[in-house]
Amino acid sequence: MAIMKFGGVDEKVITREEFPLKKAQEVLKNETIAVIGYGIQGPGQSLNLRDNGFRVIVGQRKGGKTWDKAVADGWMTGETLFEIEEAVKRATIIQYLLSDAAQIEVWPRIKSYLTAGKALYFSHGFGITYREKTGIVPPTDIDVILVAPKGSGTSLRRMFLEGRGLNSSYAIFQDATRKALERVIALGIGVGSGYLFETDFKHEVYSDLTGERGTLMGAIQGLLLAQYEVLRENGHTPSEAFNETVEELTQSLMPLFAENGMDWMYANCSTTAQRGALDWMGPFHDATKPVFEKLYKEVASGNEAQRSIDANSKLDYRESLTNELKALHESEMWQVGAVVRKLRPENN
Template sequence: WPKVKANLKKGDALYFSHGFSIVYKEQTGVVPPDYVDVILVAPKGSGASVRTNFLAGSGINSSFAVFQDATGRAEQRTMALGIAIGSGYLFPTTFEKEVHSDLTGERGVLMGALAGVMEAQYNLLRKHGHSPSEAFNETVEELTQSLIRLVDKNGMDWMYANCSTTAQRGALDWRHQFRKAVEPVFDWLYESVISGEQTRIVIEANSAKDYRQKLEKELKEMRESEMWRAGAAVRSLRPENWKKK
């Protein structure tokens, strides 16, 4: 940040794709000078997805915000950046709302909770004698290759409407049980985000000299678990992958 700050000139725009540095300035030390615009366009997807969709002529939806308007043109610059990176559409937020929702989502439904719930169900099925293939298909493959595509196309209710009656009844009943079970965890998570505790954890971990080695160890543990080894085998058997062998 000191190197970036030293090169900022009056009228420049300081562009962020995340509210992290600005909102948690006490921990990051990022305090922009008052003579630059400070703007945000935050794509709702990974960098790899943003680039892939851009090249395909599609886009990733993005939120946008203006933290500081030094030139009177900050919002125009923000919208231009959003269009330039190929945003599907842009919706307004604030730096605070963006980082609070983003950190919660990543740790929750989008990644952390998703992986945790998948592991819990897979382990349960294996404990009761189901094969790795069956456990993985009923936990991950059916979701990624069928059901989530229906949700993507026309919403959760439409996915329910296009499943069997046994699936409909069970899902409609059990969604309430799962919601009640995880609400306390989400409350705990959100408070940890708001308080800056998650920021402290991230900065501390990412600043460690052996961060990459520790990360690879954790990812390797996941990759080499029975569940995801089963996943690799299942994916290799998809029809679209036959020709690659």
């Protein structure tokens, strides 16, 4: 375990060089890993573990689309693919990768199978951090651990197939066996992490909920839409507004500052762009920081979690969500985006 200095702060980081795949395989050689849920994270994590040589089974509700997807991915009914309760019963490590709402729903059906010495694994701290709201209270004689890849399951799988790794955080909530640390690091390496950095369940979910509602999805969509609307209202064509707002950002600039950092971007653009970016960075920061402070307080108080739980509990939630997503999909900006993507050189 290396101690790395980030912004003057020492953090524990574990790399694949110091904890190679061979060591992870040795740590988990007698374990059976059940991946419960085959939606967002389940496919990527389970397939990466399988390809890395671990003993993996999948637990999923039979008859649904995700069951069929698991079959299509090579999981064999009755051999490596089971109903949820049966998979939990067979496993020594249970990767609980259902959605937060589904975790609450399924928990009463599986908790009796979480017998002494097993490990319960999460990729999101929601269920444990807000356990007084979710009812997810694990037995005291099992390990409770977390590996949270910093990206979607699709990205995790794609990067694995490219020979790369997606960075992940790890945490231990409960160490009943005194093997929780080795277990969680071995699993983190097994699912395809680039490196692993230490956190705890509370900080993972606070940062995750803030990020999803902030720069990863909510804030970025709000910023993009605001700029697009201003350009359109001032006579710019849809194509020009979209290219200047989204296409240049995602196709040209993001790959560059992902590789080299925003400081490098500032140092390697025109003097006109530098001057404007430096001048306007402050007003945007000052305008948005109060929103982020309010968002974080709502997350930390549990209000944001409760809103999510309440929304998912409504009988018409799926219908309402479908309508909201449909409106986003049919908005002018993203309809223009669909056309622009088709015109990219790789698609012609």
